[in-house]
Amino acid sequence: MDSTVKVITSPVCNVTCFEQEKVARIKSELAKEEHLLPQLAELYKVLGNVTRLKILLALAQGELCVCDVAHVLGLTVAATSHQLKLLRDQGWLAMRNDGKMVYYRLRAEGLLTALKGEMRLLEERLG
Amino acid sequence: MDSTVKVITSPVCNVTCFEQEKVARIKSELAKEEHLLPQLAELYKVLGNVTRLKILLALAQGELCVCDVAHVLGLTVAATSHQLKLLRDQGWLAMRNDGKMVYYRLRAEGLLTALKGEMRLLEERLG
DNA sequence: CTTTCATTTAGACGATTGCGCAAACGATAA
DNA sequence: TTATCGTTTGCGCAATCGTCTAAATGAAAG
Structure with a gap:
């Protein structure tokens, strides 16, 4: 040896x-x-799910109330609300309260800057 | 109503x-x-894990054998091999056989084009 | 051949995820 | 106040994930 x-x-x-x-x-x-990697992984994790991608694409066409998002997805309102909260907690969505209704919309700026940030980070390291 | x-x-x-x-x-x-979304989600899913991000960042500095990757990660060789296979199966890594040793390296072109493709797709839809 | 050793595969197990159901919440209307 | 109804929350369950240990490959050396 x-x-x-x-x-x-x-x-x-x-x-x-x-x-x-x-x-x-x-x-x-x-x-x-290393301290950045968990956040980076969370960022990707939230995009690594067809339901959430559908939500983002649906809301890209304008705000929707929870039960209409549920109809778009073909899921229960509860499951939809859960995923919406997840996306909102990570800053991808914003919500607006109107009486009993809750309307969700994209916060595209954050989404785009985050994606571009990751892009830049990886581009630096991979040439 | x-x-x-x-x-x-x-x-x-x-x-x-x-x-x-x-x-x-x-x-x-x-x-x-809709038919594209599962692949898109898989693409993100593979990046949504700290271990795999570490592997990509480590291999960005050059090829490594499995057991050296394991030391970088602080994981068993078996777990490391498992994640390397996952990344290889999705086209992010390439491997080279040298005697008993197996060396893994990045396939950065595929990685970058994939990332840029997603970027473009989302940019189109989000403005 | 047999032995050695890096890697892969198989099996198990705890942790996490995504969903539905049902109860709780919160705002409106009567 | 009570009733209604959209939404959220809590719980449970099935499926998947990430890791381990141990056994199986597979290539080189003796």
Whole structure:
């Protein structure tokens, strides 16, 4: 065994590590932006669902009340409300109260700036 | 009740539908691109996970063997291999065989074109 | 051949997700 | 006040996910 192998840090135990210094360098690089990754993942997670994509596309054509969104989706109002709240909590949607009705609409600026931000971030790292 | 209400299509039953014709129009708009949404969601789903984002960022600095990726992640080799296969199956990574070792690398072109494609798609619809 | 060892696959298990049902909430109308 | 009704919330369930351990590949060395 040479010096680049079998020097284990943790927590991957009893496993050979080739190119130890390269691994260490990459780990320190990742550590710099590791705090951003959970938010970035959440951002993508919210888009990784057909129901939510449909909501975004539907509301791109104008605001809708909850039960009309439900009809567009073909889901119960409860399930629709749940997803709307999720999107609203992450800043993709805004809501407006009108009597008993609640109207949801896109907050496209935030959506677009977020997407462009991720784009830029990845472009920087991937060339 | 007026003509815009209580005309139920399905499967959201016993729920009032306001702006019936608007809902119908949006549904037909969505239907046109509905077949694309599952793929789009899968694309985002794969990015909605910190482990996989770390893998992409790590490999952005050059190819690595599986066990070195595992050390970067701090996960078992098995879990690492599982995520690498997932990314490879979706075309984000390529692999190279060298004896017992397997080296993974980014296929950045596909990654970037995919991201830019989604960007364009959403930009069109959101202004 | 057999052994070794990096990787993959199989199986299990806890955590998370997405949905429906039903109850609670909140605003309007009587 | 009480009744109505759109929406939200709480709970449960089935399905999926992310990880582990252990066994199975597969290639190189002895």
